[in-house]
Amino acid sequence: MLHPLEQTIRQTLRRESLAGAGDRILVGVSGGADSLALLHLLAALRGEISLTLIAAYVDHGLRPKETPAEWACVQEAAAVLGINSVRAVADVHGRAARQKLSLEHAAREARYQALGALIRQQGANLLAVAHTADDQAEEILLRLFRGGGRKALSGMRMRAGHLIRPLLATRKAMLLAYLRDQGIGYCHDSSNDDRRFLRNRIRLDLLPLLELDYDPGIRQALLKTAANLREDEDLLEQLLAARWEAVVTIEQAVEAACPIARLDRSPFRGLHPALQRRLVERLLWTLGAVARYDHILAVLEAARHGRTGSELHLGQGLRVRVRRDSLEFSYPLGKGPWRGRLARP
């Protein structure tokens, strides 16, 4: 007999087409409450749905005193469930120094890179992480602070490529109740209490304050806004995909030493400004460049009114030559963190 939360997650997996028979899922387990709950919930469903699970722990090298206990916790939980567990080490300090990132940012990127390597090593086709509805509300507020646009404010997706978030509609309190009901223990990550991180202050101070003094439904309101924006976002993505080939030509493969792309000015000018902006952003990403807002504005201006023969130099070798009918983009190999992330919308 399935626990009510297991039934809910079974429905979510089906309804959102997150996972089905034959899937081999690497589950990111930090040893904390959310990800251990995810491991147990998926384990309860694996027989019925025919899933293979692998528990993956990433050692960020940031809290050497706590990580052995966390890894032991993950290994033990996986062993009890008859699931293989694997571990990877992520070089967070090195990445932060090399790319001038905050430790928090570098940890996230390094973790996904390490999990990506484990996916390939383990022959998995999906990566499951345990973001909850509370994380989503927190993330949206955080993105609002950072001045995020529509895409950012539409929040995390339940499915993004091979990444799935089966708990995204589940409140953390439900997970804690589930763990309690099942008598499952978990580790506490002390970095979640560190108020030097804005995310933690939002979770520990701001959201409770907003709930208590302003509106008890603030989390629901944030989630509703994000859900509405996601729909708009999907529509814009569809519109962009439908027009992409009429405007953009990849002249030299994105994998080449210096990828070159051409943007056709005439069909581009016929697009709505919102689609123009999105298309330029996507084109820069496609080439592997970071799509900075001021760069996007400069390219837009060049496409609309740029003088034939002029050039834009957008840093790190990213160059845009203005021709009469087109803009020609060139970008040398290996300069951008987004390199090769996507070749088409």
Ligand SMILES: Nc1ncnc2c1ncn2[C@@H]1O[C@H](COP(=O)(O)OP(=O)(O)OP(=O)(O)O)[C@@H](O)[C@H]1O
């Ligand atoms: N060290 C790690 N190893 C493997 N997966 C991780 C690790 N840290 C986080 N994750 C995965 O990424 C998800 C989101 O990470 P985040 O840091 O936002 O959550 P968390 O507060 O650590 O969650 P949890 O309560 O599961 O520990 C986690 O729920 C988990 O699935």
